[in-house]
Amino acid sequence: MLERIRKEFPEYRMAILHVTASAETIRSRAQSRANKTGRAIPTELLEESIAQAPKSVKALSPSVDVTFTIRNEDNQPIQLAEGATSWKEFRKMWWKNLDRKECDLAPWCESFRP
Incomplete structure (x- = not known):
């Protein structure tokens, strides 16, 4: 399925958010x-x-542009796994790829503004 999406929409960037x-x-x-x-x-x-x-x-993972592993344990801050890009880079990457018109309608987008 990912290959089909890549073929039909080559401008799309794909990511996996693996929450552990x-x-x-x-x-x-x-x-x-x-x-x-x-x-x-x-x-x-x-x-x-x-x-x-x-x-x-x-x-x-080999079929997407980037894979983020996010640790989500109880009583601990949510964090990117070791060796992963920083939260700053994470936000920057997502902000770059958000459709601004869509973002105007979705207040959650602001949390991704670098």
Whole structure:
């Protein structure tokens, strides 16, 4: 699918935002959501997802322009993974690629202004 998008829209830049957390944090959040909503994710499916996500990112990364890994642990600031571009560069890259007309209608765009 990514190859088709590249062929049809060569001007597009593509990125993967891989948001990570420890397996313990993921399980805790899933349990918390289940307690609040009454809808639980089957344990086997959750464990498969925890294992599969990094493999999918690794497989798809060569097909995109950039991959960002963002750590999102409880009780810690959200941070880019080591070796990644700085938040300043992250914002700069996204701002450069945002459609300004679209941004006028979406206040969240301002958070990406360099």
